[in-house]
Amino acid sequence: MINFILTLPEIYLILLICILFFYNIIYASSKKYKFPLLNENTINLILLAFLYLIYISYNQPIFDAAILNSLFYKNTFSITLEYFLFIIGFIFFILTKKYTVEHFNSYEILLILVISFLGMVGMITSNHMFSMYLSLELQSICFYILVATRSKNLQAIEASLKYFILGSFSSAILLFGISYIYGYTGLVYFEDLAKFLMTYTHIEYISAFTLGLLLLFIGLLFKIYAAPFHFWISDIYQGASYNITMFFAIIPFISFFSVLVKLVYLVFYDYIFFIKDILLIVSIFSMLCGSIGALYQLQFKRLMAYSSIAHIGYFLTSLVTLDIQVLLYAVNYIFLYIITITIIFGIIINIESKKFNTYKYMNNLSDFYLFARYNKTLAFIFALSLFSLIGVPPLPGFLAKLFLLTALLNETAYILIFVVIVASLISAYYLLKIIKYMYFGIYNYNLYFFKFIQPIPYINVISIVYITMLTLLCILYPDFLIDIASLMTISLFI
């Protein structure tokens, strides 16, 4: 019974996938409705289901329990992350509804999106090397297909092929690492591994175990495009259609984050110092490569790709210092970062100009010229979000950066502090560039883009404004997010 109660969101998600599948097969092939391939009802159904999912995961009993033969494990950490995942998914489907209906004529994309959510939930709750790997693969395979949905575009085909080859390659490395660890210890459950490593102190530095650890982490860092393994992500962002780019920018972050945190803090905590130097280098590299690489980008999507690499570097500092306080503030940082990115992409995806049935979105930086004149509210929110990413006080991004710096300084990680500061200063340059174009653009520029601008759905604007106001409330009430983050991090160690 306890299995049933605790897995209710997952069961509901699987049911949702089945229902969507049958509904769409029956509905899309009905002669009466003239073979509608995709319509708004499907998305409305998903939205309704996600509301219910949020409700279920909010009301889940919070206690630590292993479920389904200990393949999965639920505690405050995973339950909170699931809850956050569903909320972000709900917002994602609201904001991209119009775009999806306009640009896709098949229901499969929605199905695949929902299936990838299943994979992510599995990753968040996984307690076994194989359950983690299989959910990761479920998610990744969905992603390969999602990138390829714009099948008539050369860039999209290139991107999806690149993603598929590199993704399967990194999965292989990951699996190789898992097998090495299994070969050395004979264990695959997270808890068993943790207990074993806590008591067994004779592992040598040069051993198969270290190699396995290294390969495992390289595979995971490849997946979250940390710096030396980052070169493919900008192509993926560029090739994918806008809603998929938004999806990539905000949602996989949560699942990979949970897996990395669990592996570092829960499983390999006593032996992570074997590869600590490598993690440090990766973190510094990500911050610098992300922020310097973004300087030369002329397209917004590629710029955001590099910016997210830099932010992954900020997050990786929590894995390097191995301090619970840094982790707490990194969690806080990630919450605020994801919400800010959601707002930014939500605005980008809703501003479209249509001329003779060809849609255009703000992608080249020159498209941003005098955006502020055409839509004051959204431009203001956009500028606020960018200032928040820079970390200008008194915006929430500043709070996140302040807390992170405090925790790092407490750990006396001076190199990391220096790199964080340098990277955030460099990233201020390119983010300010966008604000500059929006507000001070060149006056005699041919405003081709905004001549054909389409009206924006009322509900999208309202939801963007509400999310912004909620994030701004974090300034007045910073304890709200920190309390949640501390509950999550504490639950990891009990």
Add this chain to the structure above:
Amino acid sequence: MNIKHFTFLSSLVLYFITAILWILFDPYQVTFQFLFSVHILEWSFDFGIDGISLVFLFLTTFFMPFCFLFSWNTKSININMYYIAMLAMELLLICIFITLDLVIFYIFFEAILIPIFIMIGLQGLRARRIHAAYLLFFYTLVGSMFMLVAIISIYLHTGSTSIQVLWFSEFSTIRSNLLWLAFFFAFATKVPIYPFHIWLPEAHVEAPTEGSVILAGILLKLGTYGFLRILLPSFIESTIYFIPLVYLLASIAVIYTSLTTLRQIDIKRVIAYSSVSHMNLCILGLFSMNLLGVTGSILVMLGHGIVSAGLFFLIGMLYNRYKTKIIFYYSGIVQLMPLYSTALFLLTLGNISMPLTVNFTSEFLILCGLLEHSIYLLVFASIGIFLGTAYSMWLYNRLVFGTLKTTYIKYYKDMNRIETYLIIPFIIAMLLFGIYPKFLMDMFIPGVLNIII
């Protein structure tokens, strides 16, 4: 009532409140007055003023109504946003001057970048303005990042971010020196001291008149205010250790910038470089660490604020008429613009620190203070002051005397009523504080004594 009226009225109300504060203020009390604290959950942030912050509060609220008045009749697309940015700037400045907490100080110190960035970017006319706004933003951002790290480090060391706690806490020599350098870097970019001064002339040239007035009048004083509030009282040993460095940089700046003014072709650039020179003189006075010097430098801040703000207003009037700031196009305007020439003459006298103006009093005090340290320093400072006279008279001569250049400018129009009434308070304030500075000095000398000893 539209936004224009609302912002103007609220700035007047703020000035009125400051006047009442001045009346209620007890100058013989050494500690902070009107203390109150804001509680946000478990943190509480203290606010309060002493004589020094009252001077700056007065300066801030004194300028702002004139800034609103100056652009009273201009019509522009973004004018509402412009007014809101100015009012926001005033409120942020007031918050900086009344806070007694390092974090709040940092937050508002940084937050001021957003309105000034918008002001310069929106209202300037040339494409170069964006470069200027960028320079301003980045110099301050880079400097204050180090300040942020220093503040966090202080918090971890003392367990509090209150400035009053910081005054009485002890640090090891190395840590204290590092903290000193971090704070110095942040404030030195704001003042600006010699190697970090590039952003200021750019920002002044590209900013609208009101932006220049606020920049020269108040924003530059944020750096020196930070020195007074945080650096001097908290890290006395480190200050004494680093004094030769500061003296070197500041005396280079005084002479170098004064000489640089002589080869400028833009009127605003001349005034901008002259304000760098004056502010560095103020730094020399501050780091003389005695009563005379520090008192003099606070008076320099006040006097330079008033005089340079008035000069920027006057240049703005010229610019509004003829849309150029290049000295070459102007000559002999005394023949057709007598009121303007008189006002410019009086304020130029203020700039060269003529007796009876506040600048004379203050620079005299600074020279007296420097005499205690070194005779060479006195010589450098005096050369700076002398060069100030040279470029000011040169500029005035070029603009006002000579023959009329009717090839470039056909019609001359003297100051109208709004502009005349706008400039008179500046002249009165300059003369008043110059002739009888005692009532001002009585107010802040207890605070200064509090800092030095």
